Amino acid sequence: MELSRKDFLKASAGAVGLLLLQPPTLALAKESQTQEGVAMLVDVTKCVSCWWCYAACKNYNNLPETIKPDPEQPPPLSPDVWTTLHPVKKGDGWVSRKQACNHCTDAACVEVCPTGALSYNEMGFVQYDKDKCSGCGYCVEFCPFGVPQLEGNKITGVAVMDKCTFCQDRVANGEQPACAAACPTGAIKFGKRTELVQEGRERVDALRPSNASAMLYGDKELGGLHVMYVLDDAPEVYGLPADPEVPAPVMVRDVLKWVGVGAAVAVVAGFGLNYIVAREAKMTAELPGEEYIRKRKDEKGK
Amino acid sequence: MTEPRVVERFKKRTVWFHWIHTAAFLVLVVTGAILFFPGIGGAAAGGLTRFIHRIAVVFFVGVPIVYFIINPKMSFHFIKETLTWGKGDMDWAQAAPLYYFGGDEENMPPQGHVNTGQKMWQFVVLATGVLFVISGFFMWFLKDALSPGVFQWCVILHDIAFLLAFLMLLVHIYLGVIHPRMTESLRSMWDGKVSKKYARSHYGKWYDEVAEGKK
Numbered sequence: 001m002e003l004s005r006k007d008f009l010k011a012s013a014g015a016v017g018l019l020l021l022q023p024p025t026l027a028l029a030k031e032s033q034t035q036e037g038v039a040m041l042v043d044v045t046k047c048v049s050c051w052w053c054y055a056a057c058k059n060y061n062n063l064p065e066t067i068k069p070d071p072e073q074p075p076p077l078s079p080d081v082w083t084t085l086h087p088v089k090k091g092d093g094w095v096s097r098k099q100a101c102n103h104c105t106d107a108a109c110v111e112v113c114p115t116g117a118l119s120y121n122e123m124g125f126v127q128y129d130k131d132k133c134s135g136c137g138y139c140v141e142f143c144p145f146g147v148p149q150l151e152g153n154k155i156t157g158v159a160v161m162d163k164c165t166f167c168q169d170r171v172a173n174g175e176q177p178a179c180a181a182a183c184p185t186g187a188i189k190f191g192k193r194t195e196l197v198q199e200g201r202e203r204v205d206a207l208r209p210s211n212a213s214a215m216l217y218g219d220k221e222l223g224g225l226h227v228m229y230v231l232d233d234a235p236e237v238y239g240l241p242a243d244p245e246v247p248a249p250v251m252v253r254d255v256l257k258w259v260g261v262g263a264a265v266a267v268v269a270g271f272g273l274n275y276i277v278a279r280e281a282k283m284t285a286e287l288p289g290e291e292y293i294r295k296r297k298d299e300k301g302k
Numbered sequence: 303m304t305e306p307r308v309v310e311r312f313k314k315r316t317v318w319f320h321w322i323h324t325a326a327f328l329v330l331v332v333t334g335a336i337l338f339f340p341g342i343g344g345a346a347a348g349g350l351t352r353f354i355h356r357i358a359v360v361f362f363v364g365v366p367i368v369y370f371i372i373n374p375k376m377s378f379h380f381i382k383e384t385l386t387w388g389k390g391d392m393d394w395a396q397a398a399p400l401y402y403f404g405g406d407e408e409n410m411p412p413q414g415h416v417n418t419g420q421k422m423w424q425f426v427v428l429a430t431g432v433l434f435v436i437s438g439f440f441m442w443f444l445k446d447a448l449s450p451g452v453f454q455w456c457v458i459l460h461d462i463a464f465l466l467a468f469l470m471l472l473v474h475i476y477l478g479v480i481h482p483r484m485t486e487s488l489r490s491m492w493d494g495k496v497s498k499k500y501a502r503s504h505y506g507k508w509y510d511e512v513a514e515g516k517k
């Protein structure tokens with residue numbers, strides 16, 4: 001079944017309509033703060049590659065709309081595309097993994113961001129404040145999944161980073177993220193992370209008998225992702241690194257930072273000490289001993 | 303009584319070079335440190351300091367090139383001086399603590415045009431300059447072409463160069479401006495000259511050569 005451009009736009013509008021009907025889940029957001037926070041569970045076996053999540057994301061976040069993408073040429077993440085699909089050809093059809101920020105618990109992007117523009121939200125996902133962004137692009141280069149996007153002036157370097165926000169304002173208001181609300185098959189589920197881990201495991205157990213490579217991705221990776229995946233194949237097939245890690249230079253840079261602070265303090269303290277000692281020695285050398293002592297006494301007397 | 307300052311240590315153009323380059327360097331230190339040191343990164347919001355970093359880079363790289371074109375001989379001499387190390391430098395290192403703290407001039411062997419400590423600074427400036435240029439240009443112009451791994455290690459290279467250069471710069475400024483015995487240092491970097499007395503006590507070997515008319 002091929003959807004035309006018109007159908008697709010209608011579908012996006014429909015998705016928004018659907019969003020408005022979502023039951024409030026405010027209680028969930030509140031409660032989750034004391035747990036491991038909120039999360040999404042993406043089940044590739046339920047995804048029908050309809051691209052509604054993609055459309056709903058664009059619609060809700062006021063990103064320029066497009067026609068329904070061709071799975072042969074899926075749009076890569078960009079400042080205008082915060083979620084997309086990673087389609088994989090299986091047999092005659094397509095199976096897709098929804099691709100966006102995974103909202104890591106140990107997030108390399110947060111660790112390297114010099115300005116504090118990226119930070120951990122207390123509900124578990126990784127938020128960012130565009131006004132604080134310096135456009136340095138460190139998050140772009142350090143994220144193990146290549147998620148953050150930034151296009152700006154290549155010479156001046158002026159740019160602002162964009163990525164999935166986990167629909168922070170919606171979630172704070174007790175609603176689901178737009179993509180989860182739009183998904184017609186339940187392939188994107190939003191909820192408490194602990195519960196979704198449980199659900200993911202049960203789903204994998206159900207798939208295992210017929211598929212030995214079924215797995216839950218993201219329950220342990222990088223301290224636990226806040227977007228987890230039920231996969232029916234190896235992670236690489238779906239464009240996910242099998243063993244994602246915070247890149248080693250992140251730690252090296254953290255150590256260097258504090259070495260720098262410590263060394264600068266030590267060096268300046270050394271100057272103070274040196275100045276006192278060297279000045280004293282100079283004065284002693286310039287005046288004959290007794291005279292120097294007399295001078296010191298005079299100075300004290302004043 | 304102030305001694306007449308008659309011995310030329312630096313040429314006028316070298317003095318100009320030093321201060322223009324210093325201005326660029328200080329701007330780089332400040333705009334770079336904002337991204338590096340914890341807690342002050344907010345100053346980079348909007349990217350203005352990063353843009354200023356790039357403007358300063360043009361001077362940081364351009365000014366030495368211009369100086370080199372005008373003064374190839376002196377530039378080569380500077381590089382050679384910086385890379386020439388010998389037993390005299392060990393002797394300096396042995397005498398240095400008592401010299402810089404206690405002011406024990408007896409045991410400090412006479413120094414050449416620059417002493418070992420200054421040579422160390424020159425070496426750090428040259429070596430970190432190379433590190434800065436390579437890692438910085440990679441991060442600036444080759445961001446899209448490089449794998450993320452290369453970019454990441456370029457940041458680390460830039461950080462290491464920064465730490466070396468920044469800490470040595472603090473020492474350089476302290477010795478040139480504040481240390482009680484470097485009485486004529488700052489003025490020598492202003493009009494290029496020092497007194498005979500200062501030249502003799504600080505750069506004895508060099509002073510003898512100058513006095514003999516060898517240079």
Ligand code: HEM
Pocket residue numbers: 114136157253327330331333334335337338352353355359362363434435436437438439441442457460461464467468
């Ligand atoms: C050829 C010279 C240089 C070039 C091309 C250069 C370029 C860069 C670039 C591209 C960045 C990454 C951030 C951004 O995109 O704005 C950066 C960061 C930085 N630069 Fe430079 N720079 C140079 C020299 C210097 C010098 C001389 C210093 C200080 C003495 C310096 C200190 C720093 C620091 C501390 C950072 C932050 C590194 C971090 O976040 O860990 N840079 N520079």
Ligand code: HEM
Pocket residue numbers: 311320323324327328416419420421423424427471474475478479486487488489490491
């Ligand atoms: C506020 C910053 C600085 C001050 C106050 C300062 C001061 C001085 C002074 C007083 C001298 C003359 C030393 C003497 O022969 O008695 C000097 C020399 C020199 N300066 Fe600077 N300087 C500064 C920054 C820099 C920077 C940023 C660089 C290089 C990137 C630099 C490189 C040199 C070199 C290579 C020499 C000659 C060798 C030496 O004396 O160490 N200076 N500077």
Ligand code: SF4
Pocket residue numbers: 100101102103104107108109110126142143144145146147148163
């Ligand atoms: S996926 Fe990348 S951008 Fe998202 S939280 Fe993890 S490190 Fe940050």
Ligand code: SF4
Pocket residue numbers: 109112113114115116117118128132133134135136137138139140148150160161
């Ligand atoms: S581009 Fe912006 S959000 Fe990303 S690390 Fe730099 S300052 Fe932080």
